[in-house]
Amino acid sequence: MVLGLPFNFFWLISWLLLTPLCMWGAYRLEAPRASDSHNEGGGTP
Amino acid sequence: VNSNVVALAFISVIVSAGAFIGFYAGTRRKMDLEHWIVGDRGFGMLLVWLLMAGEVYTTFTFLGASGWAYGKGAPVLYILGYQPLMYVVSFFILPQVWEVGRKYRLQTQADFFQVRYNNKYLAAFVALVGVVFIIPYLQLQLTGLGMIVEVASYGAIHRTPAMIIGFLIVAAFVLTSGIRGIAWVSVLKDLLLLFSAVFVGIAVPYIYFGGIGPMFAALVRAKPAHLVMPGATTNLGHSWYVSTVLLVAVGFYMWPQFFGASFSAKSSDTLRRNAVVMPFYSITMPLMFFVGLAATLILPGLPNGDLSMLTMVRKTFPAWFLGLIGGAGALTAMVPAGVMILTAATLFAKNMCRPILWPGMTDQQVAKLAKTTVLVITVAALYSAIYSSPTLVSLLLVGYGGVGQFFPGVVLGLYSRRVTMPGVFAGIVTGVFVFVALELTKHDPLMGLNAGFIALCFNFAVVGAVSLL
Numbered sequence: 001m002v003l004g005l006p007f008n009f010f011w012l013i014s015w016l017l018l019t020p021l022c023m024w025g026a027y028r029l030e031a032p033r034a035s036d037s038h039n040e041g042g043g044t045p
Numbered sequence: 046v047n048s049n050v051v052a053l054a055f056i057s058v059i060v061s062a063g064a065f066i067g068f069y070a071g072t073r074r075k076m077d078l079e080h081w082i083v084g085d086r087g088f089g090m091l092l093v094w095l096l097m098a099g100e101v102y103t104t105f106t107f108l109g110a111s112g113w114a115y116g117k118g119a120p121v122l123y124i125l126g127y128q129p130l131m132y133v134v135s136f137f138i139l140p141q142v143w144e145v146g147r148k149y150r151l152q153t154q155a156d157f158f159q160v161r162y163n164n165k166y167l168a169a170f171v172a173l174v175g176v177v178f179i180i181p182y183l184q185l186q187l188t189g190l191g192m193i194v195e196v197a198s199y200g201a202i203h204r205t206p207a208m209i210i211g212f213l214i215v216a217a218f219v220l221t222s223g224i225r226g227i228a229w230v231s232v233l234k235d236l237l238l239l240f241s242a243v244f245v246g247i248a249v250p251y252i253y254f255g256g257i258g259p260m261f262a263a264l265v266r267a268k269p270a271h272l273v274m275p276g277a278t279t280n281l282g283h284s285w286y287v288s289t290v291l292l293v294a295v296g297f298y299m300w301p302q303f304f305g306a307s308f309s310a311k312s313s314d315t316l317r318r319n320a321v322v323m324p325f326y327s328i329t330m331p332l333m334f335f336v337g338l339a340a341t342l343i344l345p346g347l348p349n350g351d352l353s354m355l356t357m358v359r360k361t362f363p364a365w366f367l368g369l370i371g372g373a374g375a376l377t378a379m380v381p382a383g384v385m386i387l388t389a390a391t392l393f394a395k396n397m398c399r400p401i402l403w404p405g406m407t408d409q410q411v412a413k414l415a416k417t418t419v420l421v422i423t424v425a426a427l428y429s430a431i432y433s434s435p436t437l438v439s440l441l442l443v444g445y446g447g448v449g450q451f452f453p454g455v456v457l458g459l460y461s462r463r464v465t466m467p468g469v470f471a472g473i474v475t476g477v478f479v480f481v482a483l484e485l486t487k488h489d490p491l492m493g494l495n496a497g498f499i500a501l502c503f504n505f506a507v508v509g510a511v512s513l514l
Contacts, residue, residue: 023321034313035314
């Protein structure tokens with residue numbers, strides 16, 4: 001048990017909270033690239 | 046005052062407020078096809094978040110999550126496994142889909158396939174598969190709505206009239222206000238759902254056990270096997286968990302209604318930022334699990350696990366609070382149902398009827414046909430929900446596995462130039478066929494793996510092989 005939760009619950013709930021942080025990092029990396037490609041024309045097919 | 050009158054008054058006020066918001070959102074706006082389906086592509090961060098949350102967190106959150114925790118135990122954790130991952134997938138796919146949608150003025154998922162693969166039969170087939178698999182999901186919302194109102198009104202309203210009234214309201218505001226109305230009803234629905242989940246999820250363990258930790262300690266002592274795989278099941282083990290998490294994580298945003306919601310965003314950056322904040326909403330899921338797990342000790346032997354949360358609330362809280370939960374639950378069924386009806390009607394009119402049967406239809410005629418189809422789909426779903434059988438759940442599982450088969454066509458369509466139309470067409474047909482065959486022959490899971498995941502592997506193999514020929 002970790003913080004009153006079985007480890008499997010603790011692990012998965014932790015990732016619910018950590019995912020937005022990781023996604024924020026990805027957003028900071030991706031957003032400038034995306035705006036560059038958007039300025040160049042964008043749109044895939 | 047009788048408990049059922051108090052609860053009923055709360056449910057009526059909340060549903061009426063939702064209906065008013067839905068109708069009001071569409072007033073003073075010209076409801077042409079573009080506005081009706083994709084809200085003129087002008088939704089900002091907040092409306093997109095509400096709309097997406099409105100579609101992701103459905104009656105399954107309200108009843109199914111606690112029901113699975115109650116009836117199945119640890120396998121319910123697959124929900125916590127796929128939710129963070131599906132937002133990662135959406136971060137990379139939805140902005141790209143939006144870019145294509147803006148460039149070619151797309152309104153539906155089948156439009157995407159039409160533009161990318163330039164084949165109206167593939168687009169019509171994608172639309173057909175989408176509509177076929179939306180219907181059981183719609184049925185689930187209806188059945189859930191009926192159960193919620195029946196229990197929350199202490200049986201004063203039977204589930205059939207509840208379903209009829211609820212869905213006539215939904216059809217009316219979908220017709221009047223389109224996707225904008227649905228997004229604004231989500232404001233009320235999400236506030237109530239968040240409040241209900243947080244309050245009930247924390248209060249129930251505290252009231253009965255003195256906290257969440259003591260509740261788990263009691264559960265470990267009483268039912269230790271319930272908290273580890275395969276829980277109370279015999280065949281949902283670790284390989285089922287991994288394959289299901291992978292299938293749903295990649296397949297979740299393949300539901301046709303999410304494409305429409307994505308096209309309504311005003312920029313691709315809105316969708317990226319949405320993917321960053323959406324996981325916070327998932328915190329409602331473990332709270333629902335806590336209620337279901339508490340119910341395994343407090344209310345053992347319920348005939349229907351899906352009612353465990355509502356039964357716990359009815360046992361624990363006063364009538365007005367049960368009415369509040371009932372009203373929130375009713376909106377939780379009505380909002381996603383509205384999007385599903387809107388999407389299915391548009392797919393039918395725009396991507397099946399116009400290209401295949403009446404190529405000369407104008408946009409106005411498509412809009413008129415789609416609005417007529419709203420009523421037909423509502424009545425069809427009502428009929429099947431009223432006369433539904435236990436096979437409904439298996440139909441829903443077929444739905445998840447079915448729409449997941451669009452994933453190779455979408456992701457390879459966005460990121461690969463070598464994928465071909467015949468490859469994608471053959472892949473979807475193979476995937477759907479394999480999945481339906483495994484479901485109908487009751488081979489899900491097969492060798493411990495989710496049948497939808499096996500079908501998706503076949504799908505990818507066929508897409509690759511045919512495209513490289």
